[in-house]
Amino acid sequence: MAFKEDLKIKSAYIEDLLKEYMPKEEGYQHTIFKAMNYSLSAGGKRLRPVLTLEAAKIVGGDQNDAIPFCVAIEMIHTYSLIHDDLPAMDNDDFRRGKPTNHKVFGDGMATLAGDALLNYAFEIMLKESIGKSNSDINLKAIYEIARGAGIYGMIGGQVVDVESEDKSIEKEKLDFIHMNKTAAMIVGGMRAGAIIGQASEDDLQNITKYAKNIGLAFQIIDDILDIVGDAKILGKPIGSDLENHKSTYPALIGLDESRKVARDLIEEAKDSIRKVSGDSSFLEELAEYIISRDH
Structure with missing residues (x-):
């Protein structure tokens, strides 16, 4: 195939899994369910939950055991987009070709939806x-996802990103932003999947290296697409990084060198996962898809 x-x-x-896990839009609080569903059902590549399941599979685990965790990963990712x-x-x-959550439900309800x-x-x-027999393994997986989403992961990267607007920053700080704001949730999801699949320590480390590399490459490609991408394909306006005075790889080292860095990261990722x-x-x-994508 x-x-x-x-x-x-x-x-x-x-x-299908997301639809299965989302609550029905009913009750006095039905508006929050509508706002949650609005953004969660807006489409997207669903790479993070796919990667979580694949991490369990590649180490010989049962993907079904990782289903609640892959669903949770996508919910956390969607919350971050709503707040972003x-x-x-x-x-x-606009997000994914649709008005953003706060444009439909208002700032307050969008904040609550996230x-x-x-x-x-x-x-x-x-x-x-x-109460499950595998609760210890599951708790380790939850920890990985919590860390990836928190102050030592996505939120930590977002903090430095916000503080770096209108400033010239060094590559080391830019790498910190990208590795935490974008890559950390990919790493957390894949480590969670691998742990649920009872990966060996060597396999877990190689999966971690793969996740870090594709996560950083993913963000570099996002930076590039914000300059040269097609707004209709992306589903949102291009040039927002420049408009918001954000530090990016192309701004720091240029488009050609950014593409080279992304390519090197992908090759290293493939070496690790093999x-x-x-x-x-x-x-x-x-990994190849990430570097060749147009949205």
Whole structure:
């Protein structure tokens, strides 16, 4: 099966899981469910939950055991996008070709929708773990996701990103922003999947290296697409990084050198994932997809 068709099938599977796990839009608080669903069902590549399941699979684990965690990853990712789009942050009007959450539901409800998705993600993971025979393994996986989303991961990267606006920063700080703001959740999800699959320490380390590299490459490509991408394909206006005076790889080292860095990261990622005990073909092709994508 061709990679893109395989990825499409896996992404559609994630879509079905998200629908299954989301609460019905009813009760006095039905508006928050609508706001959560609005952004969660807006589409997207669903790479993070796919990577979580694939990490469990490649080490010989049962992907079904990782399902609540892959769903939670996408909810946490969606919460971060809702908050990123708010006027106090990036102030974006469109996401994935649709008006952003705050444009539909207002700033307050959008803030609550993000909060709700974050909390509900942990509710799902903990519900799956309490009283279960594999609770210790699950708790380790939850820790990886919590760290990836928190002050030593995504939020930490966002803090430095906000503080670096309108400033010239060194490459070391830019790498910190990208590795935490973008890569940390990919790392957390893949480590969680691998832990649920009971990976060996060597396999876990190689999966971690793969996740870090594709995470950084993913953000570099995002930086490039914000300059040379097609707004219709991206589903949002281009040039927002420049407009918001954000530090990016192209701004720091230029487009050509940025592409070279991304390519080197992808090659290193593929080298790392080949060392894992299972079949790495899908994850190798996914790494190539990340560097060749147009949205």
